[in-house]
Amino acid sequence: MTNSENTAENKQTILNAYVGFDTITQQIEKKSLKRGFQFNVMVVGQTGLGKSTLVNTIFASHLIESKGRLNADEPPRQTTEIEAVSHLIEENGVRLRLNIVDTPGYGDQVNNENCWEPIIKYIKDQHSAYLRKELTAQRERYIQDSRIHCCLFFITPSGHSLKPIDIVVLKKLSEVVNIVPVIAKSDSLTLEEREAFRQRIKAELAFHNINLYPYESHEDEEQEQALNESIRELIPFAIVGSERNVVIDGKAVRGRKTRWGVINVEDETHCEFVHLRNFLTRTHLQDLIETTAHIHYEAFRTKQLLAIKGSAQPSSPTPMSSPATPSTNAGVSPAAGSAR
Numbered sequence: 001m002t003n004s005e006n007t008a009e010n011k012q013t014i015l016n017a018y019v020g021f022d023t024i025t026q027q028i029e030k031k032s033l034k035r036g037f038q039f040n041v042m043v044v045g046q047t048g049l050g051k052s053t054l055v056n057t058i059f060a061s062h063l064i065e066s067k068g069r070l071n072a073d074e075p076p077r078q079t080t081e082i083e084a085v086s087h088l089i090e091e092n093g094v095r096l097r098l099n100i101v102d103t104p105g106y107g108d109q110v111n112n113e114n115c116w117e118p119i120i121k122y123i124k125d126q127h128s129a130y131l132r133k134e135l136t137a138q139r140e141r142y143i144q145d146s147r148i149h150c151c152l153f154f155i156t157p158s159g160h161s162l163k164p165i166d167i168v169v170l171k172k173l174s175e176v177v178n179i180v181p182v183i184a185k186s187d188s189l190t191l192e193e194r195e196a197f198r199q200r201i202k203a204e205l206a207f208h209n210i211n212l213y214p215y216e217s218h219e220d221e222e223q224e225q226a227l228n229e230s231i232r233e234l235i236p237f238a239i240v241g242s243e244r245n246v247v248i249d250g251k252a253v254r255g256r257k258t259r260w261g262v263i264n265v266e267d268e269t270h271c272e273f274v275h276l277r278n279f280l281t282r283t284h285l286q287d288l289i290e291t292t293a294h295i296h297y298e299a300f301r302t303k304q305l306l307a308i309k310g311s312a313q314p315s316s317p318t319p320m321s322s323p324a325t326p327s328t329n330a331g332v333s334p335a336a337g338s339a340r
């Protein structure tokens with residue numbers, strides 16, 4: 001046997017031997033399962049649009065209470081107050097720590113000037129808290145992540161167009177968080193009205209350059225790109241929520257019973273709730289978490305660290321790159337995201 005044959009044979013032997021590193025995915029899975037997952041969702045929209053109901057419908061349990069008035073003589077809410085509730089939910093041995101941040105009463109005041117500020121401040125405060133923990137000398141092994149991974153934005157089912165205040169708030173939010181807009185209570189619109197409303201909203205979002213999640217990325221595989229494209233077609237999701245079960249053909253389903261029939265929340269021909277739930281929990285949960293870290297938090301972090309560096313060198317002759325345009329994750333551009 002020649003030397004080169006020997007080398008080739010050796011190489012072959014090594015490649016055929018079972019080393020065991022193919023179990024790395026199981027090892028990661030085991031560790032991740034032990035640690036559990038953290039998902040932080042924020043709901044933004046006017047009072048009574050069904051925010052609490054939708055969250056409870058998505059996660060199939062009563063997680064948050066409605067903040068609506070129970071009696072007509074109760075005083076209306078005075079200010080935008082932000083409230084976070086935390087739940088540990090478990091499915092087939094997978095533990096998910098779910099934080100729901102409710103922002104009741106947004107845009108409900110007589111004077112809505114800067115009503116979005118507490119919401120933006122809350123999101124930035126979470127980034128700031130994370131950065132502080134990250135920069136401490138003896139940082140925790142696993143930093144508690146309270147950064148908002150997804151903001152469900154509720155659009156009033158007016159059938160006309162977005163309100164000017166919605167456009168301002170969407171624009172501000174899209175710079176700091178992944179937004180998933182939904183047409184709330186879409187059972188109040190006919191199927192044609194829904195579609196026309198959706199197309200109008202898409203056109204408005206594109207006109208105002210509002211970039212929504214999922215962002216376009218040339219790094220995604222073809223399959224992923226196709227999935228994201230189909231999701232963009234459905235955005236904003238026309239949803240119906242319900243915490244009650246109704247009986248259809250002898251089967252109890254989540255639905256709303258009206259005088260003229262029953263809406264089955266889980267029926268794709270009735271509304272897009274199932275698509276939204278699949279998108280949030282089955283296909284994009286991890287990506288929402290990663291995109292928050294790689295794009296929104298990274299932008300915040302860069303801006304903060306550049307600002308600190310800038311203040312440490314007040315007489316520096318070289319101008320610093322603008323903190324307003326931080327670098328984002330390679331290949332992924334929220335600015336290039338589709339706003340359809």
Ligand SMILES: Nc1nc2c(ncn2[C@@H]2O[C@H](COP(=O)(O)OP(=O)(O)OP(=O)(O)O)[C@@H](O)[C@H]2O)c(=O)[nH]1
Nearest residue numbers: 047048049050051052053066067068104185240241
């Ligand atoms: N028709 C219809 N009604 C809904 C839908 N979702 C919720 N509702 C009803 O709307 C009312 C308000 O729902 P909530 O979930 O409390 O609304 P909210 O946006 O959380 O209200 P706040 O917490 O006060 O901001 C309740 O009576 C719900 O049963 C829906 O999809 N369609």
